[in-house]
Amino acid sequence: MKIKSARVIVTCPGRNFVTLKIEVEGGLTGIGDATLNGREMAVVAYLQEHVCPALIGMDARRIEDIWQFLYRGAYWRRGPVTIRAIAAVDVALWDIKAKAAGMPLYDLLGGKSRDRIMVYGHANGADIDETVDAVGQYIAMGYKAIRAQTGIPGVEKTYGVGRGTMFYEPADAALPSVTGWDTRKALNTIPRLFERLRDTYGFDHHLLHDGHHRYTPQEAAHLGKLLEPFQLFWLEDCTPAENQEAFKLVRQHTTTPLAVGEVFNTIWDCKDLIQHQLIDYIRTTIVGAGGVTHLRRIADLASLYQVRTGCHGATDLSPVTMGTALHFDSWVPNFGIQEYMRHTPETDAVFPHDYRFEDGHMIVGETAGHGVTIDEELAAKYPYTPMQLPVARLEDGTLWNW
Numbered sequence: 001m002k003i004k005s006a007r008v009i010v011t012c013p014g015r016n017f018v019t020l021k022i023e024v025e026g027g028l029t030g031i032g033d034a035t036l037n038g039r040e041m042a043v044v045a046y047l048q049e050h051v052c053p054a055l056i057g058m059d060a061r062r063i064e065d066i067w068q069f070l071y072r073g074a075y076w077r078r079g080p081v082t083i084r085a086i087a088a089v090d091v092a093l094w095d096i097k098a099k100a101a102g103m104p105l106y107d108l109l110g111g112k113s114r115d116r117i118m119v120y121g122h123a124n125g126a127d128i129d130e131t132v133d134a135v136g137q138y139i140a141m142g143y144k145a146i147r148a149q150t151g152i153p154g155v156e157k158t159y160g161v162g163r164g165t166m167f168y169e170p171a172d173a174a175l176p177s178v179t180g181w182d183t184r185k186a187l188n189t190i191p192r193l194f195e196r197l198r199d200t201y202g203f204d205h206h207l208l209h210d211g212h213h214r215y216t217p218q219e220a221a222h223l224g225k226l227l228e229p230f231q232l233f234w235l236e237d238c239t240p241a242e243n244q245e246a247f248k249l250v251r252q253h254t255t256t257p258l259a260v261g262e263v264f265n266t267i268w269d270c271k272d273l274i275q276h277q278l279i280d281y282i283r284t285t286i287v288g289a290g291g292v293t294h295l296r297r298i299a300d301l302a303s304l305y306q307v308r309t310g311c312h313g314a315t316d317l318s319p320v321t322m323g324t325a326l327h328f329d330s331w332v333p334n335f336g337i338q339e340y341m342r343h344t345p346e347t348d349a350v351f352p353h354d355y356r357f358e359d360g361h362m363i364v365g366e367t368a369g370h371g372v373t374i375d376e377e378l379a380a381k382y383p384y385t386p387m388q389l390p391v392a393r394l395e396d397g398t399l400w401n402w
């Protein structure tokens with residue numbers, strides 16, 4: 001089963017997506033997501049210049065060997081650009097293998113461990129009142145788990161607050177826009193938000209919050225402690241994890257469950273966090289961690305320490321990543337939850353798929369492969385549009401973590 005062609009497709013149905021399409025002799029095709037929000041064309045060049053030419057003639061059945069060839073063979077290991085290019089190849093090859101076997105991908109992985117996938121949606125508002133209303137709307141839509149982010153008085157364009165409630169897109173301008181941050185004001189607001197949410201809706205739903213790397217370890221520990229009475233499902237990215245040891249300080253002060261990993265690339269980024277039981281959920285997903293082949297390795301390590309999965313699922317992960325993640329989620333024994341931000345109707349039309357939302361859960365499709373395709377004619381109608389993520393600055397102008 002020799003690889004005949006490998007092509008990159010860039011499309012912008014409201015936001016940019018990079019997709020790799022691989023065709024093998026005999027005509028089977030598979031696709032993989034290679035989108036890196038705000039840095040899309042770096043992955044396009046990496047694939048077109050350095051990866052696609054080397055794939056031609058390789059045996060598409062040898063997924064593990066091709067993974068090792070692209071990872072070890074590059075000599076320059078890791079990094080978000082490299083790992084997304086590898087993920088795209090890996091997912092396209094799993095798609096082809098599953099199609100050739102006539103099976104949905106989850107069956108190739110070992111079969112389903114569950115019938116449906118619990119997801120969490122994103123509720124947000126300009127202030128606490130609006131956010132409380134937004135959470136109510138998600139409960140009405142059937143969600144069992146909801147992430148809540150609110151505007152913070154005195155903070156310009158707080159992270160996580162959309163300009164409309166449906167389709168929040170942080171990458172909003174050709175050059176990075178400037179947003180604000182103030183930890184004192186956040187610590188004054190976020191616990192009050194969750195107090196209101198529990199007073200209003202009780203304790204039946206899972207509530208989540210994303211700190212988006214803004215707090216120091218001590219501040220994160222303090223926030224975790226303040227949030228304990230409201231029993232969060234998790235507090236995400238409470239502090240940057242480049243120094244994995246930073247989580248020791250947070251962990252020893254709070255029982256609020258901790259999640260991290262949407263910016264991690266490989267098992268090495270989460271090794272200490274998992275081994276020392278400093279986290280409860282690992283957030284890496286298919287496109288961010290080298291595809292099915294490598295994410296499976298991370299999940300197996302995590303399972304030794306009762307750490308569960310919580311795959312990243314923001315709108316900058318294309319429907320190809322969502323579909324593949326749902327197959328992974330169906331199989332993985334130590335599943336925790338799946339993030340689900342709805343894509344726009346334009347994006348859904350460019351990427352026809354067989355998964356669906358029902359009663360707070362996603363239902364994985366039964367089509368052979370990962371169940372997501374691309375309508376190339378439609379994709380061509382939405383040319384690449386430069387968009388970058390914002391930056392964050394403190395009130396005195398200091399650049400902070402966005």
Ligand code: EZ4
Pocket residue numbers: 037170210212262314315316339389
């Ligand atoms: O800001 O994926 O938990 N979800 C998130 C996301 C990230 C975006 C960045 O591209 O933090 O919304």
Ligand code: CO
Pocket residue numbers: 210212236237262
């Ligand atoms: Co996040």
